Amino acid sequence: MKYITKQNAERRTWLTRVLLLGVSVCLHPLSALAKKPEALEAIQKIVGSNTLNEGKVKLVLPPLIENGNLVVLKVGVDNPMTEQNYVKAIHIIAEGNPLPNVFSAYLTPRSGTANITTRVRLAESQKVWAIAQLSDGSFWQSSVQTMVTTSACTEEP
Amino acid sequence: MSKTSRTVITMPDKAKRGEIIEIRAIAQHDMETGFRYDQNGKRIPRDIIRSFTCSYGGVEVFKADFYPGVGANPMVIFSTIATESGTLQFEWTGDDGYEALNQAQITVT
Amino acid sequence: MRIVHIIICCIGITSTYLVTAEAQTSARQSGYQSMSAENQALQDDPNANPAVFWLMDGQTLWKDSAGPKQKSCASCHGESGQSMKGAATHYPKVMSGKLQTLEGQINQCRAFNQGLPQFAYESKQLLALTAFVANQSKGLPIDVQKTANNQSDLKKGHDWFYQRMGQLNLSCAQCHEERAGLKLGGSIIPQAHPTGYPIYRIEWQSLGSLERRLRNCMSGVRAQPFEYGSTEMAQLELYLMWRARGMPLETPAVRP
Numbered sequence: 001m002k003y004i005t006k007q008n009a010e011r012r013t014w015l016t017r018v019l020l021l022g023v024s025v026c027l028h029p030l031s032a033l034a035k036k037p038e039a040l041e042a043i044q045k046i047v048g049s050n051t052l053n054e055g056k057v058k059l060v061l062p063p064l065i066e067n068g069n070l071v072v073l074k075v076g077v078d079n080p081m082t083e084q085n086y087v088k089a090i091h092i093i094a095e096g097n098p099l100p101n102v103f104s105a106y107l108t109p110r111s112g113t114a115n116i117t118t119r120v121r122l123a124e125s126q127k128v129w130a131i132a133q134l135s136d137g138s139f140w141q142s143s144v145q146t147m148v149t150t151s152a153c154t155e156e157p
Numbered sequence: 158m159s160k161t162s163r164t165v166i167t168m169p170d171k172a173k174r175g176e177i178i179e180i181r182a183i184a185q186h187d188m189e190t191g192f193r194y195d196q197n198g199k200r201i202p203r204d205i206i207r208s209f210t211c212s213y214g215g216v217e218v219f220k221a222d223f224y225p226g227v228g229a230n231p232m233v234i235f236s237t238i239a240t241e242s243g244t245l246q247f248e249w250t251g252d253d254g255y256e257a258l259n260q261a262q263i264t265v266t
Numbered sequence: 267m268r269i270v271h272i273i274i275c276c277i278g279i280t281s282t283y284l285v286t287a288e289a290q291t292s293a294r295q296s297g298y299q300s301m302s303a304e305n306q307a308l309q310d311d312p313n314a315n316p317a318v319f320w321l322m323d324g325q326t327l328w329k330d331s332a333g334p335k336q337k338s339c340a341s342c343h344g345e346s347g348q349s350m351k352g353a354a355t356h357y358p359k360v361m362s363g364k365l366q367t368l369e370g371q372i373n374q375c376r377a378f379n380q381g382l383p384q385f386a387y388e389s390k391q392l393l394a395l396t397a398f399v400a401n402q403s404k405g406l407p408i409d410v411q412k413t414a415n416n417q418s419d420l421k422k423g424h425d426w427f428y429q430r431m432g433q434l435n436l437s438c439a440q441c442h443e444e445r446a447g448l449k450l451g452g453s454i455i456p457q458a459h460p461t462g463y464p465i466y467r468i469e470w471q472s473l474g475s476l477e478r479r480l481r482n483c484m485s486g487v488r489a490q491p492f493e494y495g496s497t498e499m500a501q502l503e504l505y506l507m508w509r510a511r512g513m514p515l516e517t518p519a520v521r522p
Contacts, residue, residue, distance in 0.1 A: 062304050066453070066522035067468040070228040070316070072304055094226055098192050102226035105235065110218045112177035112236040118221075119228035121190070149452030151469045151522060153486030163322055167313050185319040187471070229471045230316045 057142035068122035077114035087114040096126025172239035190225035206251035297456035309520040317518035324398025354400035387494035400517035423505025432489030459510035462519020
């Protein structure tokens with residue numbers, strides 16, 4: 001005979017609820033991507049109703065950043081860059097910045113490669129996204145988690 | 158009212174036809190984000206470069222949009238295919254009437 | 267006899283400490299070494315180094331004839347600025363009885379030889395000119411020596427370096443000698459050798475002088491910072507440059 005005490009029943013209900021919550025969070029795709037709603041919105045504006053695939057994009061940022069005011073960012077997309085198949089745009093989104101959009105590059109079949117280097121500002125330790133739009137209309141992404149430190153002695157104006 | 162500033166272009170001046178060349182473009186600009194406050198607690202207004210374009214022989218081959226998250230003295234390194242001898246034009250435009258132009262010659266054999 | 271033994275022991279211990287202290291200073295390191303590889307690359311690449319624009323502005327100012335005498339720096343010192351090679355390695359130095367920093371000397375030339383108003387400290391023009399002049403000495407060893415002329419200023423500078431100051435009651439030495447290489451917050455404490463000034467400090471998002479950096483340090487310990495262009499500043503700068511003698515100049519450096 002199974003003895004289900006009142007406490008056990010309450011615990012089971014609680015556990016089931018938590019489990020359902022966890023599963024639903026995992027199932028809802030975009031919410032698992034970006035933490036902040038502004039970043040989510042910015043990504044949504046770029047991608048629209050298309051699927052955001054993972055892969056093809058290589059985003060390089062230093063894992064430990066001494067000062068977030070000037071960080072070298074390298075992004076590249078594995079793509080032949082021909083008239084029939086090229087990278088149309090690369091967008092950089094910084095989740096933890098006051099404005100998530102950081103930089104957008106628009107390429108053409110004359111670009112040769114889809115490798116871009118620039119220097120960005122990162123307000124705090126955060127996830128940075130690179131979203132590439134190909135000429136066939138597909139969207140691909142990659143992200144890097146950064147740790148940003150700041151100077152110990154900051155100045156008084 | 159138009160403002161401008163220095164810009165530096167680094168790219169090869171000679172290339173073989175079809176060769177992919179790397180171009181480095183950097184502009185002198187504070188890129189004031191609009192999120193900083195002055196000593197009196199007043200917000201310093203946003204003043205940034207908004208757009209950068211590269212045209213090769215009159216055809217636009219690269220464009221970039223800058224937002225406040227781009228670092229001061231913005232730099233972009235990108236590539237293009239050396240198709241013909243000629244002039245590459247670089248243009249930066251931004252807030253408060255900012256406009257900077259630069260160009261480079263390339264000989265393609 | 268016992269007292270003599272004690273005194274001899276004390277002398278022995280003190281001299282050992284002093285000897286090892288000297289040995290420690292010979293293991294000197296520029297702040298360049300404690301930076302990340304990415305920031306080192308930023309400093310090394312002359313085109314990507316954000317200070318490049320200040321150098322260009324400095325070169326323009328160097329050749330700019332202005333003022334009632336219509337003179338430029340180039341009028342006396344030559345077009346290219348190469349006559350300035352080695353100059354920055356000797357500053358601060360005592361000239362006509364006054365301890366002069368490089369910025370002070372540039373302003374002095376402006377006022378006396380060009381008849382122009384002096385540049386404000388930390389102004390774009392003064393930074394650009396200082397960077398341009400100091401850049402001519404890049405790679406050369408810092409050459410500030412103890413002389414009969416500067417020894418009292420040097421002693422004062424030494425005292426400033428070892429004196430506790432501010433609400434936090436810390437001296438420069440407590441962080442930059444005793445704890446150099448350890449961490450403060452997320453940053454590695456450098457030995458504080460001014461080998462690359464004016465520097466592009468990423469924190470400032472701009473070029474800045476040694477005096478600005480020293481004022482930051484003093485605010486950091488909640489002390490009243492020395493004024494720009496003050497004698498105390500020059501004395502501390504003199505001591506720091508003397509302490510860094512022999513190390514190569516890196517101007518313009520990049521620091522986080």
